[in-house]
Amino acid sequence: MTPPDLSVYRLVFRLGDALIRSGASSATTTKALLAVCTRAGLKHPSVSVTLGQLMVSDQPDDGSPPRTRFHEIEPGALDIRWRTRAEEITEHYLLGDVGLEEALEEIEDQVNQKPSHQWWKLVVGYGVLGTGFGLILGGQPLTAIGGALTSMVISFIFRILGHLGAPGIFGYAAGGFVAVLAATALNTAFSLDQVAVCIVAAIAARLAGIASYGAVQDAITGWYISATGRMMEVATSTAGLVAGVAAGIGAVRLLWGPSVQLIETVEADTTHWTASILGAMFVAAGFTLASGGWAVRLLALTGLGGATELVYLFLLEVGTTPFLSITVSTAITGAACVLISRPINLSSNAIMMVSLMPLFPGMLIYQGLLGSLFGLEDSGATLLEALITAFCLSVGGVLGQYLFSEGLWLARRRQFHHTHPGESFSKVMPEEYNSRDIMLPVFSKPFNGSEARPAGRTPKGRPTADA
Template sequence: MTHEAPTYKLLALLGDSLIRSGASSATTTKTLLAVSSAAGLSGVTVSVTMGQLIISDSRGENQLPYTEIFDITPGSLAIQWRSKTEKIIEGLLTRDISTEQAIELLEEEDTSLHPVHWGFSLLGSGLLGIGFSQLLGAGNVTTVGAFLASVLVAAVYRWVKIARAPGIFRYALAGVVAVMVATIFNLVSPNGADVAITVVSSLAAYLAGVAAYAAVQDSIMGWYLSAVGRLLDALMCTAGLVTGVALGIGVAGWFVDDEFRFIRTLDAETTQIIDPLLGAALVSLGFALTCGGKKIQLLILTIMGALAYGLLLLTENMGLSSYGAVALTAVLVGRACVLLSKPMHLTSNAIMTVAFLPLFPGMLIYQGILGTIFATEGAVETLGEALLTTYCLSVGGTAGQYLVSELLWGARRAQFSKTKPGEKFDKVMVDEFNAQDIILPVFSKPFSKVTER
């Protein structure tokens, strides 16, 4: 261990906190390099892959190299954890807190931040079911079924996750439960419910849209290892769900007649305005609740979800193609997310994940794969539509972030030139170590090393 042991411990704790709360490889790398530079370390290299964090210093004590490797399980978005970590980072970069204080805060954070309370988690899942059923134009009975199925699926998934079952089995069980609950509810409800909508709505939160979007965006940014990992995660998620749904349909087929349509191509409701907007708002609210959002964060994220879907409907009515409308909506929302990132203490990608959820093509990916297995007409076309939608969302969101962040970086460059004439401005490592710099996206291929000035 070198004389900089506290700094290395801080980097490890920060990396663990960021990755487990859902931060991207780019965000984690950029943050750790900034903290290293602020601590006076040079020659530090940071490498983030799916499940592993590597921190190296080629100039340790007596000029000996120093490397530590940490196994860290990638997590999903945890809003409160992420927000508190961002505040600690801000304190470090503005030198309001010391390394020792930051370590103490991070250790307290790790032990005090527990998973979202089961009541809020189940409520959020129920709202997700209601929201997606409204986006699909479901009636009142089907909406009630989607709510009940979503809550039960979430409860079972949470229990199996606590039991540490492999991910593919958790998703498979969720698929089985969704089909069985939808079937039973249809049989006991007076007017019947749309089984296909009930199943899709209850599973929408577990579909591959978010992971597929992240994989494409990482590829665009040049983070290919993370992209491959996220893509495999998306494939395993979908494979588990499809396996569970197929098994559930096989079991349910013993007890119901052929009139039950478990599988059919579902499209979002576009002939109305109020119901889809309300559905999009509930989807974002429900997802934010399951991720631990509170108070003003919930309000802003809910508004962003409704705004994103409203922009999509508006651009489609302007005559743009569906893919053009998705891309333009993603650009506008991406720009807004960059501006909201600092006041919300969340990176723009985290905000976009919630705002884009009503637009994610996970439902189409699921329908395409499941339809292909059961030889449903139009399944291949649906899968192709999902891939194009994912591409448009990723490229549009990244372009929106890029445009606004470059404008803000230009303003920071001008400010830096006035305060430190003759010195070099670097977007990756600004000498002033202001937190407003570190929270802005940097659009470049992976960078990994702090260099001397």
């Protein structure tokens, strides 16, 4: 393999790593990487996203065998700056504003820079997030503060174990164990009786996982292996947290006695709108900050999180069922995510992860699994409610994205046919003229090499790769 081809593969792997680790769907990632391969001149490129692995291949000559390289991708948290920069470099390269070596140098410089997940941003962000969930669950001000402190302690635990190289499931288990001890100690110190609220407020965000929405979108578009891998990531982290919480409950009962109410039904408070909306804004702001978002993005995502909660509460007030309220409110939010993705320069999937976080049924998952471990009644019904809620939440958001993005794709098709009469347009075709749509979600599976490239010139007057 020649040095230029190696550079292409390095660029593709860096960009794919940034997109997949921060929750981009397999369809969107495949389309972007196919476009990069085609722009670089690789012939018959193929891109495949599987369980934690990215595979890229090409065939230099018709008579030669294909060349294939693999890249392992570790699970990661949403990094807004890293993902935004990767999308910018992709778009600039596809438009011809930068060359291959310059694009590779920019992406390598970004990798070597200090990550957005600085410890103080993570700690403060998850502290704000814990406060928000405490308010959503109807906790007292001191309970919300306790949720914030507990969440910050968990962040330190994750950081320490991460540096030690411990497997993720053990980090989540340690976080759940420490959450129970910290919440119990704080409630004892302040003479509160909301230990369960404090625990759920601290770990609810950890139960969500950035892989959930990407998994649903992958399943809808037919990427079943990738969807299974993302769901396994969610299941593993949730199982680790619940196991740690269960161990923590056993330790507390030995140290404090059985009188502490560690297991009780915790529900979101939908009667006090001010506290709920403020809590949702805190959750969105905390997750944005923990993900490296700042300035305009922080303000936009905080407002969108509060607006989503407001629409949800309004639908409940007019008599809509909770499941339908979640579906409709998240569908509206999904459409809004596509609308504002370009102005704030962040993909709609990343926006949706943040804005829908306040509605994610982390407390129901926690209660259902924990109740099953301790043999509590109705735990199965609670877990089923959590699964239905998560389904409505994810599908509603994806539905809003789909409807709005399809409208935008239709407008782009008409614009393209007006500008390039006689040429064909496909939103999954890896062409330079589609690079301006790199942030739009894709709901059609971009089959490798099946699209016919039309002859002609790009909108900027440059020949296509095959010309």
